[in-house]
Amino acid sequence: MVSFKLHKVAGVLIGLWLFNLSLTGLLLNHEKNLFQLDFMWQWTLPSRLFSSDALKMHRFREVSSYKVHPENGRQLIGSMRGLFVNTGEGFKQVFKGRVFKIEPYRDKNLKEDYSTVFLATDDGIYRYSWNGMPQPAGMQGMVITAISVYGNTVFCAVEKKFLYRFDLVSGKAEEIEIKSMPKVEHINFRRFVRDFHYGRGVADQPVSAVLNDIVSAWWLWLIVSGYLIFFLYRQSKKRKIQKVSIRKLVFFHSNVFTLIMIPFIFLLALTGLFIDHPRFFSPLINFNLPLWSMPPVYHSPEKDIWDIDYDGKVLRVGNRFGLYTSSDMKNFLIERKGFAYKLRRIENRLYLSGMGAPSGYFDGKKWHILKLHMPVDFVLDGKPVKRNELPVFSKNIPFYTFMVTLHDGSFFHRYFIFLNDVGAVLTFVLLFTGTVRYIKRRR
Incomplete structure (x- = not known):
């Protein structure tokens, strides 16, 4: 009873x-x-309906990528509801759909050209030139969750599970089969x-x-x-x-x-x-x-691809277990342990945003620790940008x-x-x- x-x-x-x-x-x-x-x-509500606590904690939760043009200072914000560009008179939405990552064009010497940027979206790769609307560049119909641009080649992660190499000239996509990726010995209960x-x-x-x-x-x-x-x-x-x-x-x-x-x-x-x-x-x-x-998901790191980077010699994959590297794109070794949440390259430097793990940057020789928590992106000379430092790009808040x-x-x-x-x-x-x-x- x-x-x-x-x-x-x-x-x-x-x-x-x-x-x-x-x-x-x-x-x-x-x-x-x-x-x-x-x-x-796509459904939105006026921000005035939310408490100040809610806006402070979650206003920019949707943002996945933030870029600043190094020459004119114009800003791009990639979010789960689209791409927003600063026109000089405020932000304007120029693409509707999930944008997971923004990458500038990068030649084979790793020199970046911001006149053209590429978008990883839920409908393939898009190319954007800061005016008009982004144009399809390839792999339409596929959920591209991460990209890395190197010359006319774009390395892609599809649905966080598969690796692809896409040629911007021929339009051909080739899946990269990971043969080996070592498992970590322990998983933190947290x-x-x-x-x-x-x-x-x-x-x-x-x-x-x-x-x-x-x-x-x-x-x-x-x-x-x-x-x-x-x-x-x-x-x-x-x-x-x-x-x-x-x-x-x-x-x-x-x-x-x-x-x-x-x-x-x-x-x-x-x-x-x-x-x-x-x-x-x-x-x-x-x-x-x-x-x-641990459950089965922790035994297949090759199916857990959160971000990628390619510098012409080494392909890097970031996931929940750490940062993995490969020179042949087949056999990977672990370079750093801990959740490698985001990888952002600015020419010769690679920046890493860690989740529950240290953030840092690689200067080509060694890693340096950055004492900050989960920056949403890195801009210009490697300045980390936290979510609460982002500009307000919309008066409305997504559902x-x-x-x-x-x-x-x-x-x-x-x-x-x-x-x-x-x-x-x-x-x-x-x-x-x-x-x-x-x-x-x-x-």
């Missing part, structure tokens, strides 16, 4: 907020990993926490994302059906509904499939709690686990960012994050008491 009352009270108190977390989490996970919900970026919560911590895509979709969808069903059971139970006391209808609903609410989902729901709630308070929980999650104990601010509560106020903490704790209560109730009913 105690478990029943706890289950009912916890569900009624926090159910609506858990519904918000599950729905927004489902949409964010699906779009972030599978690139399938265009409306999330890395797994974020990967699992963000839908990329179990197996190669789309498996991880679809798994998170299923878990979130079932959690939504449990919340909705739980409220229905509560409402119908109250109505049955007034003899307005037969209890047999409630029993049928209880069966679909509490069954073997729900038991299977419980560990995954528990992990999503727990990892969400850890992510909300990384410093507080750091002693609990900052430790290494042996590779053999995706709206979903993010609802998910972490910052849409209302930054302190709403503590409602997520309450939600996580009461989720544990719901899962435990629900399991107890199921076992008692089966007996």
